Amino acid sequence: MIRFESVTKRYPDGTVAVDALDLVAETGKITVLVGPSGCGKTTSLRMINRMIEPTSGRIWLDDRDTATIRSDQLRRGIGYVIQHAGLFPHRTVLDNITTVPRLLGRGRREARGQALELLERVGLPAAFAGRYPAQLSGGQQQRVGVARALAADPPVMLMDEPFSAVDPVVRGQLQDEFLRLQHELRKTIVLVTHDIDEAIRLGDQVAVLRVGGRLAQLAPPGELLASPADSFVAGFVGRDRGYRALGFTHAGELPLLDEPTVTVGAPLKSAPDLARDGWVLALDEERRPLGWLATSATAEVGAATATGEGTVDADKLNLGGTLTPEAGTLREALDAALSSPSGRGVVVHADGTFAGTVTASDVLVRIEQERAAPPGSPEQPAP
Numbered sequence: 001m002i003r004f005e006s007v008t009k010r011y012p013d014g015t016v017a018v019d020a021l022d023l024v025a026e027t028g029k030i031t032v033l034v035g036p037s038g039c040g041k042t043t044s045l046r047m048i049n050r051m052i053e054p055t056s057g058r059i060w061l062d063d064r065d066t067a068t069i070r071s072d073q074l075r076r077g078i079g080y081v082i083q084h085a086g087l088f089p090h091r092t093v094l095d096n097i098t099t100v101p102r103l104l105g106r107g108r109r110e111a112r113g114q115a116l117e118l119l120e121r122v123g124l125p126a127a128f129a130g131r132y133p134a135q136l137s138g139g140q141q142q143r144v145g146v147a148r149a150l151a152a153d154p155p156v157m158l159m160d161e162p163f164s165a166v167d168p169v170v171r172g173q174l175q176d177e178f179l180r181l182q183h184e185l186r187k188t189i190v191l192v193t194h195d196i197d198e199a200i201r202l203g204d205q206v207a208v209l210r211v212g213g214r215l216a217q218l219a220p221p222g223e224l225l226a227s228p229a230d231s232f233v234a235g236f237v238g239r240d241r242g243y244r245a246l247g248f249t250h251a252g253e254l255p256l257l258d259e260p261t262v263t264v265g266a267p268l269k270s271a272p273d274l275a276r277d278g279w280v281l282a283l284d285e286e287r288r289p290l291g292w293l294a295t296s297a298t299a300e301v302g303a304a305t306a307t308g309e310g311t312v313d314a315d316k317l318n319l320g321g322t323l324t325p326e327a328g329t330l331r332e333a334l335d336a337a338l339s340s341p342s343g344r345g346v347v348v349h350a351d352g353t354f355a356g357t358v359t360a361s362d363v364l365v366r367i368e369q370e371r372a373a374p375p376g377s378p379e380q381p382a383p
Protein backbone atom coordinates (compact mmCIF):
# COMPACT_ATOMS: atom_id res chain seq x y z
CA MET A 1 0.00 0.00 0.00
CA ILE A 2 1.16 3.51 -0.80
CA ARG A 3 -0.33 6.29 1.24
CA PHE A 4 -0.01 10.02 0.63
CA GLU A 5 -0.57 11.92 3.84
CA SER A 6 -1.20 15.59 3.21
CA VAL A 7 1.62 15.77 0.67
CA THR A 8 2.53 19.15 -0.82
CA LYS A 9 5.17 19.97 -3.39
CA ARG A 10 6.16 23.56 -3.91
CA TYR A 11 8.92 24.05 -6.48
CA PRO A 12 11.63 26.65 -5.75
CA ASP A 13 9.95 29.17 -8.08
CA GLY A 14 6.84 29.03 -5.91
CA THR A 15 4.73 26.76 -8.14
CA VAL A 16 2.52 24.55 -6.03
CA ALA A 17 2.41 21.37 -8.11
CA VAL A 18 0.72 19.18 -5.48
CA ASP A 19 -1.39 20.56 -2.68
CA ALA A 20 -2.15 18.61 0.51
CA LEU A 21 -2.75 15.35 -1.32
CA ASP A 22 -4.27 12.48 0.65
CA LEU A 23 -4.48 9.27 -1.33
CA VAL A 24 -4.18 5.53 -0.79
CA ALA A 25 -3.00 3.23 -3.60
CA GLU A 26 -3.98 -0.24 -2.49
CA THR A 27 -1.73 -3.28 -2.62
CA GLY A 28 -2.14 -5.36 -5.76
CA LYS A 29 -4.36 -2.78 -7.47
CA ILE A 30 -3.98 -0.24 -10.23
CA THR A 31 -4.45 3.35 -9.13
CA VAL A 32 -4.57 5.84 -11.98
CA LEU A 33 -3.76 9.52 -11.60
CA VAL A 34 -5.51 11.51 -14.30
CA GLY A 35 -6.11 15.18 -14.93
CA PRO A 36 -5.33 18.06 -17.25
CA SER A 37 -1.80 19.06 -18.20
CA GLY A 38 0.17 20.52 -15.32
CA CYS A 39 -2.11 19.23 -12.57
CA GLY A 40 0.78 17.52 -10.76
CA LYS A 41 0.46 13.90 -11.87
CA THR A 42 4.13 13.32 -12.67
CA THR A 43 5.26 15.23 -9.60
CA SER A 44 3.02 13.02 -7.42
CA LEU A 45 4.33 9.86 -9.05
CA ARG A 46 7.97 10.82 -8.69
CA MET A 47 7.56 11.68 -5.05
CA ILE A 48 6.74 8.01 -4.41
CA ASN A 49 10.25 6.83 -5.36
CA ARG A 50 11.83 10.09 -4.15
CA MET A 51 12.98 11.28 -7.53
CA ILE A 52 11.25 14.41 -6.22
CA GLU A 53 11.15 15.18 -2.50
CA PRO A 54 7.88 16.48 -1.01
CA THR A 55 7.95 19.92 0.57
CA SER A 56 5.70 18.69 3.36
CA GLY A 57 3.62 15.68 4.29
CA ARG A 58 4.57 12.02 4.22
CA ILE A 59 4.38 9.14 1.80
CA TRP A 60 4.08 5.70 3.36
CA LEU A 61 5.04 2.45 1.72
CA ASP A 62 3.15 -0.11 3.78
CA ASP A 63 4.13 0.87 7.33
CA ARG A 64 7.32 2.71 6.42
CA ASP A 65 7.72 6.43 5.89
CA THR A 66 9.58 6.61 2.56
CA ALA A 67 11.60 9.60 3.84
CA THR A 68 13.34 7.20 6.22
CA ILE A 69 14.34 4.72 3.49
CA ARG A 70 17.53 5.34 1.50
CA SER A 71 16.40 6.37 -1.96
CA ASP A 72 18.53 3.78 -3.82
CA GLN A 73 17.12 1.07 -1.59
CA LEU A 74 13.59 2.39 -2.02
CA ARG A 75 13.90 2.34 -5.82
CA ARG A 76 14.99 -1.28 -5.88
CA GLY A 77 11.51 -2.27 -4.83
CA ILE A 78 9.82 0.12 -7.25
CA GLY A 79 9.75 -0.45 -11.02
CA TYR A 80 9.50 2.67 -13.16
CA VAL A 81 8.15 2.83 -16.71
CA ILE A 82 8.02 6.03 -18.72
CA GLN A 83 6.71 7.23 -22.06
CA HIS A 84 8.90 6.14 -25.01
CA ALA A 85 10.10 3.33 -22.73
CA GLY A 86 13.31 5.24 -21.86
CA LEU A 87 15.53 2.37 -22.99
CA PHE A 88 19.31 2.67 -23.14
CA PRO A 89 19.84 3.17 -26.89
CA HIS A 90 23.31 1.62 -27.05
CA ARG A 91 22.40 -1.55 -25.22
CA THR A 92 20.61 -4.54 -26.64
CA VAL A 93 17.13 -5.49 -25.51
CA LEU A 94 18.63 -8.25 -23.38
CA ASP A 95 21.07 -5.88 -21.70
CA ASN A 96 18.33 -3.33 -21.12
CA ILE A 97 16.27 -5.93 -19.28
CA THR A 98 19.11 -7.50 -17.30
CA THR A 99 20.83 -4.30 -16.13
CA VAL A 100 18.91 -3.95 -12.87
CA PRO A 101 18.89 -7.66 -11.91
CA ARG A 102 22.65 -7.75 -12.54
CA LEU A 103 23.10 -4.70 -10.31
CA LEU A 104 21.10 -6.56 -7.70
CA GLY A 105 23.70 -9.34 -7.88
CA ARG A 106 21.93 -11.88 -10.06
CA GLY A 107 24.19 -14.14 -12.12
CA ARG A 108 24.50 -13.50 -15.85
CA ARG A 109 22.93 -16.78 -16.88
CA GLU A 110 20.03 -16.49 -14.45
CA ALA A 111 19.35 -12.88 -15.49
CA ARG A 112 19.42 -13.89 -19.15
CA GLY A 113 17.00 -16.77 -18.65
CA GLN A 114 14.63 -14.53 -16.77
CA ALA A 115 14.88 -11.80 -19.42
CA LEU A 116 13.89 -14.26 -22.14
CA GLU A 117 10.92 -15.35 -20.03
CA LEU A 118 9.90 -11.74 -19.51
CA LEU A 119 10.12 -11.03 -23.23
CA GLU A 120 7.67 -13.83 -23.82
CA ARG A 121 5.43 -12.54 -21.06
CA VAL A 122 5.15 -9.12 -22.68
CA GLY A 123 4.50 -10.74 -26.05
CA LEU A 124 7.85 -10.39 -27.80
CA PRO A 125 9.84 -13.16 -29.51
CA ALA A 126 13.12 -14.23 -27.88
CA ALA A 127 14.86 -13.37 -31.14
CA PHE A 128 14.45 -9.69 -30.24
CA ALA A 129 16.90 -10.07 -27.35
CA GLY A 130 19.86 -9.13 -29.53
CA ARG A 131 18.26 -6.09 -31.15
CA TYR A 132 18.86 -2.46 -30.24
CA PRO A 133 15.92 -0.21 -29.28
CA ALA A 134 16.11 1.70 -32.58
CA GLN A 135 15.42 -1.59 -34.37
CA LEU A 136 12.03 -1.94 -32.65
CA SER A 137 8.68 -0.24 -33.22
CA GLY A 138 7.36 2.16 -30.59
CA GLY A 139 4.97 -0.47 -29.24
CA GLN A 140 7.72 -3.08 -29.05
CA GLN A 141 10.00 -0.66 -27.20
CA GLN A 142 7.19 -0.01 -24.77
CA ARG A 143 6.88 -3.74 -24.11
CA VAL A 144 10.63 -3.95 -23.47
CA GLY A 145 10.21 -1.03 -21.06
CA VAL A 146 7.58 -3.00 -19.14
CA ALA A 147 9.76 -6.15 -19.18
CA ARG A 148 12.67 -4.14 -17.85
CA ALA A 149 10.60 -2.67 -15.04
CA LEU A 150 9.39 -6.16 -14.11
CA ALA A 151 12.87 -7.70 -14.17
CA ALA A 152 13.70 -6.92 -10.57
CA ASP A 153 10.23 -8.25 -9.65
CA PRO A 154 9.35 -5.13 -7.67
CA PRO A 155 6.15 -5.21 -5.65
CA VAL A 156 5.41 -1.65 -6.77
CA MET A 157 5.36 -0.21 -10.29
CA LEU A 158 5.16 3.45 -11.21
CA MET A 159 4.11 4.11 -14.80
CA ASP A 160 4.15 7.57 -16.37
CA GLU A 161 2.10 7.71 -19.60
CA PRO A 162 3.43 4.25 -20.49
CA PHE A 163 1.24 3.77 -23.55
CA SER A 164 0.85 7.26 -24.93
CA ALA A 165 3.69 7.23 -27.47
CA VAL A 166 2.05 4.62 -29.69
CA ASP A 167 -0.87 4.65 -32.10
CA PRO A 168 -4.38 3.88 -30.82
CA VAL A 169 -4.52 0.30 -32.09
CA VAL A 170 -1.18 -0.72 -30.57
CA ARG A 171 -2.15 1.20 -27.49
CA GLY A 172 -5.30 -0.88 -27.09
CA GLN A 173 -3.28 -4.09 -27.46
CA LEU A 174 -0.71 -2.94 -24.91
CA GLN A 175 -3.47 -2.01 -22.48
CA ASP A 176 -5.10 -5.44 -22.86
CA GLU A 177 -1.81 -7.24 -22.32
CA PHE A 178 -0.96 -5.03 -19.41
CA LEU A 179 -4.26 -5.96 -17.73
CA ARG A 180 -3.66 -9.65 -18.45
CA LEU A 181 -0.18 -9.42 -16.94
CA GLN A 182 -1.43 -7.56 -13.90
CA HIS A 183 -4.09 -10.20 -13.40
CA GLU A 184 -1.24 -12.70 -12.94
CA LEU A 185 1.26 -10.51 -11.13
CA ARG A 186 -0.93 -8.35 -8.87
CA LYS A 187 1.57 -5.55 -8.45
CA THR A 188 0.76 -2.35 -6.65
CA ILE A 189 0.65 0.05 -9.58
CA VAL A 190 0.34 3.80 -9.79
CA LEU A 191 -0.14 4.91 -13.37
CA VAL A 192 -0.27 8.44 -14.74
CA THR A 193 -2.23 9.36 -17.85
CA HIS A 194 -3.93 12.44 -19.25
CA ASP A 195 -6.41 10.19 -21.08
CA ILE A 196 -9.62 9.59 -19.16
CA ASP A 197 -10.58 6.61 -21.33
CA GLU A 198 -7.30 4.92 -20.50
CA ALA A 199 -7.81 5.74 -16.81
CA ILE A 200 -11.26 4.17 -16.85
CA ARG A 201 -10.11 1.11 -18.72
CA LEU A 202 -7.08 0.38 -16.55
CA GLY A 203 -7.80 1.71 -13.10
CA ASP A 204 -9.18 -0.25 -10.18
CA GLN A 205 -9.53 3.26 -8.83
CA VAL A 206 -9.05 6.60 -10.52
CA ALA A 207 -7.81 9.80 -8.89
CA VAL A 208 -8.87 12.89 -10.82
CA LEU A 209 -6.58 15.85 -10.06
CA ARG A 210 -7.27 19.47 -10.87
CA VAL A 211 -4.62 22.06 -11.72
CA GLY A 212 -2.92 23.17 -8.53
CA GLY A 213 -2.45 19.54 -7.55
CA ARG A 214 -5.67 19.05 -5.65
CA LEU A 215 -7.62 15.83 -5.60
CA ALA A 216 -11.04 16.31 -7.17
CA GLN A 217 -12.29 12.73 -6.77
CA LEU A 218 -10.97 9.27 -6.00
CA ALA A 219 -13.32 6.47 -7.03
CA PRO A 220 -13.59 3.22 -8.97
CA PRO A 221 -14.21 3.95 -12.67
CA GLY A 222 -17.88 2.95 -12.64
CA GLU A 223 -18.59 5.30 -9.76
CA LEU A 224 -16.63 8.12 -11.38
CA LEU A 225 -18.80 7.84 -14.49
CA ALA A 226 -22.06 7.38 -12.63
CA SER A 227 -21.53 9.98 -9.89
CA PRO A 228 -18.90 12.59 -10.66
CA ALA A 229 -18.20 14.65 -7.56
CA ASP A 230 -18.57 18.03 -9.24
CA SER A 231 -18.82 19.80 -12.59
CA PHE A 232 -15.06 19.70 -13.12
CA VAL A 233 -14.99 15.90 -12.85
CA ALA A 234 -18.19 15.59 -14.90
CA GLY A 235 -16.63 17.72 -17.64
CA PHE A 236 -13.40 15.79 -17.50
CA VAL A 237 -14.94 12.32 -17.71
CA GLY A 238 -16.79 13.56 -20.76
CA ARG A 239 -20.05 13.11 -22.55
CA ASP A 240 -21.77 9.73 -22.96
CA ARG A 241 -20.53 8.86 -19.49
CA GLY A 242 -24.00 7.56 -18.65
CA TYR A 243 -23.68 5.00 -21.43
CA ARG A 244 -20.07 4.17 -20.56
CA ALA A 245 -21.02 3.61 -16.93
CA LEU A 246 -23.17 0.68 -18.07
CA GLY A 247 -19.89 -1.08 -18.84
CA PHE A 248 -19.28 -1.36 -15.11
CA THR A 249 -22.66 -2.79 -14.16
CA HIS A 250 -23.25 -6.50 -14.47
CA ALA A 251 -26.41 -7.26 -16.38
CA GLY A 252 -27.40 -10.00 -13.94
CA GLU A 253 -30.05 -12.40 -15.10
CA LEU A 254 -31.77 -10.77 -18.03
CA PRO A 255 -34.94 -12.44 -19.28
CA LEU A 256 -33.77 -14.46 -22.29
CA LEU A 257 -36.02 -15.08 -25.26
CA ASP A 258 -36.23 -18.58 -26.59
CA GLU A 259 -35.02 -17.89 -30.11
CA PRO A 260 -35.64 -20.41 -32.89
CA THR A 261 -32.43 -21.25 -34.76
CA VAL A 262 -31.19 -23.01 -37.85
CA THR A 263 -27.93 -24.89 -38.20
CA VAL A 264 -25.58 -24.19 -41.09
CA GLY A 265 -26.05 -26.79 -43.78
CA ALA A 266 -29.82 -27.03 -43.18
CA PRO A 267 -32.09 -26.47 -46.21
CA LEU A 268 -32.91 -22.80 -46.73
CA LYS A 269 -36.57 -23.54 -47.03
CA SER A 270 -36.66 -24.53 -43.36
CA ALA A 271 -35.81 -20.95 -42.37
CA PRO A 272 -38.92 -18.81 -43.13
CA ASP A 273 -41.20 -20.81 -40.87
CA LEU A 274 -38.78 -20.34 -38.01
CA ALA A 275 -38.03 -16.67 -38.58
CA ARG A 276 -39.37 -13.99 -36.32
CA ASP A 277 -39.64 -10.58 -38.05
CA GLY A 278 -37.80 -11.87 -41.10
CA TRP A 279 -34.64 -12.98 -39.30
CA VAL A 280 -33.51 -16.36 -38.04
CA LEU A 281 -30.35 -17.01 -36.07
CA ALA A 282 -27.88 -19.49 -37.55
CA LEU A 283 -25.63 -21.65 -35.37
CA ASP A 284 -22.74 -23.95 -36.14
CA GLU A 285 -22.84 -27.63 -35.25
CA GLU A 286 -21.56 -26.88 -31.74
CA ARG A 287 -24.43 -24.41 -31.26
CA ARG A 288 -22.21 -21.34 -31.44
CA PRO A 289 -23.92 -18.34 -33.10
CA LEU A 290 -22.64 -17.52 -36.59
CA GLY A 291 -24.98 -14.77 -37.79
CA TRP A 292 -28.52 -13.90 -38.83
CA LEU A 293 -30.26 -15.17 -41.95
CA ALA A 294 -32.70 -12.77 -43.62
CA THR A 295 -35.87 -14.50 -44.75
CA SER A 296 -37.98 -11.55 -45.89
CA ALA A 297 -38.75 -11.66 -49.58
CA THR A 298 -37.25 -8.19 -50.04
CA ALA A 299 -33.79 -9.23 -48.87
CA GLU A 300 -31.46 -10.80 -51.39
CA VAL A 301 -31.07 -14.00 -49.42
CA GLY A 302 -34.69 -13.85 -48.41
CA ALA A 303 -35.65 -14.29 -52.04
CA ALA A 304 -33.55 -17.46 -52.15
CA THR A 305 -35.22 -18.83 -49.04
CA ALA A 306 -38.61 -18.22 -50.64
CA THR A 307 -37.71 -20.46 -53.56
CA GLY A 308 -36.36 -23.00 -51.10
CA GLU A 309 -33.19 -23.53 -53.12
CA GLY A 310 -29.88 -24.35 -51.41
CA THR A 311 -28.76 -24.57 -47.81
CA VAL A 312 -27.99 -22.18 -44.98
CA ASP A 313 -24.37 -21.18 -45.65
CA ALA A 314 -22.10 -19.01 -43.55
CA ASP A 315 -21.58 -16.62 -46.48
CA LYS A 316 -25.32 -15.87 -46.67
CA LEU A 317 -25.44 -14.59 -43.09
CA ASN A 318 -25.53 -11.06 -41.76
CA LEU A 319 -22.59 -10.92 -39.35
CA GLY A 320 -23.58 -7.61 -37.78
CA GLY A 321 -24.42 -7.84 -34.13
CA THR A 322 -22.10 -8.23 -31.18
CA LEU A 323 -22.39 -11.15 -28.78
CA THR A 324 -22.83 -10.66 -25.07
CA PRO A 325 -21.71 -13.19 -22.47
CA GLU A 326 -24.26 -14.38 -19.92
CA ALA A 327 -22.12 -12.82 -17.19
CA GLY A 328 -21.69 -9.62 -19.21
CA THR A 329 -22.39 -5.99 -18.46
CA LEU A 330 -25.45 -3.89 -19.24
CA ARG A 331 -23.40 -2.10 -21.89
CA GLU A 332 -22.53 -5.35 -23.65
CA ALA A 333 -26.14 -6.52 -23.50
CA LEU A 334 -27.50 -3.23 -24.84
CA ASP A 335 -24.87 -3.11 -27.55
CA ALA A 336 -25.71 -6.66 -28.62
CA ALA A 337 -29.38 -5.72 -28.99
CA LEU A 338 -28.75 -2.40 -30.74
CA SER A 339 -26.22 -3.85 -33.18
CA SER A 340 -28.25 -6.92 -34.07
CA PRO A 341 -30.05 -6.76 -37.44
CA SER A 342 -33.06 -8.43 -35.83
CA GLY A 343 -33.00 -6.09 -32.83
CA ARG A 344 -32.49 -9.10 -30.57
CA GLY A 345 -29.08 -9.31 -28.92
CA VAL A 346 -27.41 -12.73 -28.87
CA VAL A 347 -26.35 -14.01 -25.45
CA VAL A 348 -23.79 -16.80 -25.20
CA HIS A 349 -22.72 -19.14 -22.39
CA ALA A 350 -19.12 -19.03 -21.14
CA ASP A 351 -18.17 -21.74 -23.68
CA GLY A 352 -19.50 -19.62 -26.56
CA THR A 353 -22.65 -21.65 -27.17
CA PHE A 354 -25.99 -19.96 -27.70
CA ALA A 355 -27.97 -19.09 -24.56
CA GLY A 356 -30.86 -16.95 -25.85
CA THR A 357 -31.60 -13.44 -27.05
CA VAL A 358 -32.37 -10.22 -25.28
CA THR A 359 -34.16 -7.07 -26.41
CA ALA A 360 -33.05 -3.50 -25.85
CA SER A 361 -36.24 -2.79 -23.95
CA ASP A 362 -35.52 -5.62 -21.50
CA VAL A 363 -32.05 -4.16 -20.96
CA LEU A 364 -33.60 -0.73 -20.38
CA VAL A 365 -35.99 -2.20 -17.83
CA ARG A 366 -32.96 -3.65 -16.04
CA ILE A 367 -31.20 -0.29 -16.18
CA GLU A 368 -34.23 1.33 -14.55
CA GLN A 369 -34.22 -1.37 -11.87
CA GLU A 370 -30.53 -0.70 -11.23
CA ARG A 371 -31.22 3.00 -10.84
CA ALA A 372 -33.99 2.32 -8.38
CA ALA A 373 -31.91 -0.14 -6.36
CA PRO A 374 -28.21 -0.10 -7.22
CA PRO A 375 -26.24 -3.20 -6.19
CA GLY A 376 -25.19 -2.99 -2.59
CA SER A 377 -28.26 -1.01 -1.55
CA PRO A 378 -30.38 -2.63 1.14
CA GLU A 379 -33.19 -3.46 -1.32
CA GLN A 380 -30.95 -5.48 -3.59
CA PRO A 381 -27.75 -6.82 -2.07
CA ALA A 382 -24.83 -7.34 -4.46
CA PRO A 383 -24.53 -10.96 -5.63
Ligand SMILES: Nc1ncnc2c1ncn2[C@@H]1O[C@H](COP(=O)(O)OP(=O)(O)OP(=O)(O)O)[C@@H](O)[C@H]1O
Pocket (backbone or CB within 6 Å): 011, 012, 013, 015, 016, 017, 035, 036, 037, 038, 039, 040, 041, 042, 043, 044, 194
Ligand atom coordinates in the same frame (compact mmCIF):
# COMPACT_ATOMS: atom_id res chain seq x y z
N1 LIG B 1 11.17 21.59 -11.77
C1 LIG B 1 10.10 22.38 -11.77
N2 LIG B 1 10.16 23.65 -11.38
C2 LIG B 1 9.08 24.46 -11.36
N3 LIG B 1 7.85 24.04 -11.70
C3 LIG B 1 7.71 22.76 -12.10
C4 LIG B 1 8.81 21.87 -12.15
N4 LIG B 1 8.36 20.66 -12.59
C5 LIG B 1 7.04 20.82 -12.79
N5 LIG B 1 6.64 22.07 -12.49
C6 LIG B 1 5.28 22.61 -12.54
O1 LIG B 1 4.48 21.88 -11.63
C7 LIG B 1 3.18 21.67 -12.15
C8 LIG B 1 2.88 20.19 -12.20
O2 LIG B 1 3.74 19.55 -13.12
P1 LIG B 1 3.66 18.00 -13.44
O3 LIG B 1 4.72 17.68 -14.43
O4 LIG B 1 3.66 17.25 -12.19
O5 LIG B 1 2.21 17.94 -14.12
P2 LIG B 1 1.52 16.81 -14.97
O6 LIG B 1 0.13 16.74 -14.46
O7 LIG B 1 2.33 15.59 -14.94
O8 LIG B 1 1.53 17.48 -16.41
P3 LIG B 1 1.55 16.83 -17.90
O9 LIG B 1 0.31 16.04 -18.06
O10 LIG B 1 1.55 18.07 -18.77
O11 LIG B 1 2.82 16.05 -17.98
C9 LIG B 1 3.17 22.35 -13.50
O12 LIG B 1 2.62 23.63 -13.36
C10 LIG B 1 4.63 22.43 -13.87
O13 LIG B 1 4.89 23.54 -14.72
